[in-house]
Amino acid sequence: MNLDFSQIVPYIPFILKGIWVTLKFVIIAIIFGFLLGTILSLFKISSNKALNWIGKVYTSIFRGTPLILQLMLIYFAIPQLTGYDIQPFLASILAFGLNSAAYVSEIIRAGIQAVDKGQTEAAQALGVPYRLMMKDIILPQAFKNILPALMNEFVTLTKESALVSTIGYLDLMRRAQVVGADTYRNFEPLIFVGLIYWLMIMVLTTMGRIVERRMKFSD
């Protein structure tokens, strides 16, 4: 064992900058995936067969293939097919957002279907239109039930975000590799960013717990 963390000290600012680089796309991908996932979940419970089908096929594709393949496809195929030179940042958001939407849509669909059917009937009997009913009555109850599952998905996305290092996006993971190559020491930078990932996840989980506690309206 010859660990020597002093070797990476000069690189610490460089690595720390990676926190924001990672967070920047993770946050956007989470929001994008969440919004798209919500829409897809509404497709899945819709009485419109075509929308159902879209929701099902979408989920099947994005859950049925490796995330790294989706990332590569978006990063390499888009320039090849369209001539548009997509940046790693945008490709990462697209890949992670589209992928996350598939998982989120399943979580929300299950959450909506777990809300007592009587809630829908009560709203209908009061003359509440479908949109308002979903927004004000059904989704708030669904979200309360699925918050742990959603947080879990966000945690997974944050950790898996390290995959973007493979397309040259200078995130935390990639920076650890760069430092490793520079100093011929891989262990220390990897341990260091590992610690940072762990801290980020801890913060995310704690935030989730706080939201969860706030939402415990009824019990």
Added chain:
Amino acid sequence: MIKVENLYKQFGENEVLKNISTHIDSGEVVSIIGPSGSGKSTFLRCLNMLETPSQGKVWVNNQEITDKKTNIMKVREQIGMVFQHFYLFPHLTVLENLTYAPMKVKGESRESAEKKARELLAKVGLSEKETAYPNNLSGGQKQRVAIARALAMEPKLMLFDEPTSALDPEMVKEVLNVMKDLAQSGMTMAIVTHEMGFAREVSDRIMFLDEGKLLEEGSPNEFFNNPRTTRAKDFLEKVL
């Protein structure tokens, strides 16, 4: 107020309502009784189109609600419904449960909606519960809130589907009392119930459903004292 003509309802092969024709007049209180599974709930739910009839027509206030062109949401604003299992909105306070639909559906101001909600809560004896969440209420309290929620829309007609069947015995009375007051205030009411004493006392008319057919219809005295069909006689012998 309500007219029903040759109403049929099928669930797949199962014919649940068979050729029902009847009417409910303005201000009338009608109790619908019959064995479990006879189609009482389904019949009631056809009156506000929570179930779509397979055949036949239903009019509410001279408007044919079975007509596809009718905006059923508008009609439902005039029909309050109370369910066996309350179905209060658990993420809203009692007051919000009462103000939600008047504000969002009828566009009332918060001020007037809350004022009316407080009056209704006072009427059902739950003024002190306005900031409580439904899950912190007893069954009887929940059902009284549910009645107040429906009344907050100022409906012309109230439908009740076994409003006391899910309640502990000691809470049945508080709910029935609220319904009695409502009946005396002149509200048009259709009530599915197993509370025979209550039905006899408040109803202008009894409807007896059996296997999807409206077998008997008449005043409480006629029905309870001299049921015409053997099915009704058998039923009454079991429940009285």
